[in-house]
Amino acid sequence: MVLTTEASAATISVRDHGIGIPRELHGRVFERFYRAVSLQQRAFPGLGMGLYIVAEIVKHHGGTIRVESEKGKGTTFHLTFPLATSRDEISRGRE
Template identity: 75%
Template sequence: METQINTITRLVDEILNFSRMQEGKLEYAPDRIDLDKLLREVIDTIHSMQTTHTVVIYPPSSPSLIIGDRDQLERVFLNVLSNAIKYAPCSPLIEVWLTHKAETVTISVRDQGIGIPQEVQGKIFERFYRAVPLQQRAFPGFGMGLYIVSEIVKYHRGTIRVESEQGKGSTFHLTFPLASQESFPAIERRKSNGQEPADRPSTHFEQIYIDR
């Protein structure tokens, strides 16, 4: 019963987030985010929810601070890590590491699961796309999880891509611009004044229609 409730809750959450995106109402409360700290908190949550997999994070060589919405980024990492666990049922180790390059930081999540066929890797971030045929699905969903993830990442001026080989696992790479020191005082001033962020990303989501 608890599993069914969690599944229903997750599906409703997907629908609500998708609806907010379509209406241009995705919440964005900018703050200074320590990605290493946030990832460790998400991993602790993952470990508290299941005991079959261990998620290991390798510490970054330098601070990984970005400007972003904590709740939205937490949703991104929970989704990506949950997918890694879901599609690697026989390989209990999930690895996470952060790397810096120029003015960006990349979070990489690697599993040793079933992998993603080369011919569909470009489609997995599309709306409603499911790589597994309906009759073979072991996990319910609308195919919106990675689409929502990719939109939130883009909302933070980031990118997401996947490297995968069928039968040998997948690695998802999420790259974000590092925050400049000059941005911190401005963020704090706007937060204290309750103002909209001056550097809020501009986004446009197409309205879509679903035929019955």
């Protein structure tokens, strides 16, 4: 896991060295109940809810999530969150 910051945002990058996700499926991995594995790979358990839940949390905090992956070479997820730049923005976020 790597954390990088800029003046207006913080990005958390999480990488695994698993089976990877084919490029044509990158847009679907954040859908509810979607699993990017073939029938032969169903040995990997899951309901297809994890990335959907993460994406919803990120979205509700005003952030973005993106995926970089190549089949057979692992996956990196980048979660970017805006940073409050003043006390006024922090206060507005608590309303």
